[in-house]
Amino acid sequence: MAYCNIMRLMDMASWQSQLRKGAAELVLLTVLSRGEAYGLEILARIRSAGELVSEGSLYPLLNRLEKAGRIIGRWDLPAEGGNPRKYYRLTDEGAALAEAMRAAWIDFRTTITTLVEDQP
Amino acid sequence: MTEPARIIADYVRRLRWSLQAIPCEDREGIVREIESHLAESLATSPERLDASIAALGTPHALAARFVQEYRLAGALGEDRPAPLIAAMLVRSGRSAAAFGAMLVAMLLHLIALSFAAVAIVKPLFPSHVGLWSLPQGPAFGILADTPATPEMIGFWVLPIGIAGALACYALATRILRGMGRHLLRRAPAF
Numbered sequence: 506m507a508y509c510n511i512m513r514l515m516d517m518a519s520w521q522s523q524l525r526k527g528a529a530e531l532v533l534l535t536v537l538s539r540g541e542a543y544g545l546e547i548l549a550r551i552r553s554a555g556e557l558v559s560e561g562s563l564y565p566l567l568n569r570l571e572k573a574g575r576i577i578g579r580w581d582l583p584a585e586g587g588n589p590r591k592y593y594r595l596t597d598e599g600a601a602l603a604e605a606m607r608a609a610w611i612d613f614r615t616t617i618t619t620l621v622e623d624q625p
Numbered sequence: 626m627t628e629p630a631r632i633i634a635d636y637v638r639r640l641r642w643s644l645q646a647i648p649c650e651d652r653e654g655i656v657r658e659i660e661s662h663l664a665e666s667l668a669t670s671p672e673r674l675d676a677s678i679a680a681l682g683t684p685h686a687l688a689a690r691f692v693q694e695y696r697l698a699g700a701l702g703e704d705r706p707a708p709l710i711a712a713m714l715v716r717s718g719r720s721a722a723a724f725g726a727m728l729v730a731m732l733l734h735l736i737a738l739s740f741a742a743v744a745i746v747k748p749l750f751p752s753h754v755g756l757w758s759l760p761q762g763p764a765f766g767i768l769a770d771t772p773a774t775p776e777m778i779g780f781w782v783l784p785i786g787i788a789g790a791l792a793c794y795a796l797a798t799r800i801l802r803g804m805g806r807h808l809l810r811r812a813p814a815f
Contacts, residue, residue: 544661544662560662560677561682564659565694566694568655569695572694588665589657590661591657
C-alpha cells in the first residue's frame with residue numbers, strides 16, 4: 506500500500522516535471538518578448554508568476570535558444586567595474602515563434618479546459 | 626580570498642572542467658555567465674549564493690545539461706560528419722526521420738569513398754579503372770577483369786572521381802545539418 510503511494514507520488518512528480526519542461530521555452534520567450542533581460546532578471550520575472558524554470562535549467566535553455574537563433578545575447582560591462590551581465594533579446598525568428606507558441610498554447614488550454622475542468 | 630569567493634571560484638573551476646566536450650570559446654561564455662550569476666547572488670547575500678548553488682546543481686550536473694543540449698546545437702556549426710552522425714544517433718532512437726537521415730548520409734559517405742577510390746586507383750592500375758560500354762549496360766568504376774571493349778574516358782575519370790566524392794560528401798553533410806536543424810526546432814525544452 507505504502508509502495509503504491511510512493512509510486513503514485515513519483516509518477517506525479519515525473520508528470521509535473523514533463524509539464525514544466527514543455528512550458529519552459531514558451532515562458533522564457535514570452536518573458537523576453539517584454540524586453541531585453543539578463544539571467545537573474547529573467548528568473549525574477551518568471552518567479553513572479555510561480556516556480557516554472559529553475560536556475561539549473563534556465564542557462565542551458567538560454568544557451569540552446571541562442572544557438573538555434575531564437576534569442577541573441579550581448580555582454581554588458583559596467584563602466585564602474587560592476588558585475589558583467591549577459592543580456593538576451595528575441596530575434597525576429599524568436600518573436601515569430603513566441604507568437605505562434607502563444608496561439609498554440611491558447612488552443613491547447615481551451616481544449617484541456619473543455620475536457621478536464623468542465624467535467625460534471 | 627573570502628570563503629564565498631572561494632566557493633564561487635571552486636564551482637567555476639569544476640564547471641569549466643566538466644564542460645570539456647564543448648568548444649573552448651562557447652565554454653568560456655557559459656562559465657563567465659554562471660560566474661556572473663553567482664557573483665551577483667553573493668552581492669545580494671551569502672544565503673542567496675547558497676540558494677543559487679543549490680538550484681544550479683553540482684557543476685557536473687549543470688555541465689551535463691549544457692552538453693546534452695549542445696550536442697545537436699553545437700554540432701550544427703561544424704562541417705565534420707562524425708559529430709553530426711553522433712548527434713543524429715542519439716536522437717535516432719526517438720525519431721524515424723533522424724534514423725533515415727543518418728542512413729542516407731552514411732550511404733552517401735560510402736559512395737563518396739568509392740568515387741575517391743576510383744580517383745586514387747586510376748594512376749596505379751590505369752587499365753582497370755574507367756567507363757566501359759558493355760552488352761549488359763555501362764560499367765563505371767574499378768573492374769578486376771578488364772573488358773574487351775575499349776575504355777571510354779581515360780584519365781577524365783580522375784576529375785570525375787574527385788568531383789563525385791566531394792559532391793556526395795557535401796550532400797550528406799547538407800542532409801545531416803538540415804535534419805539537425807529540423808530536430809533542434811522541434812526539440813522540447815526541459
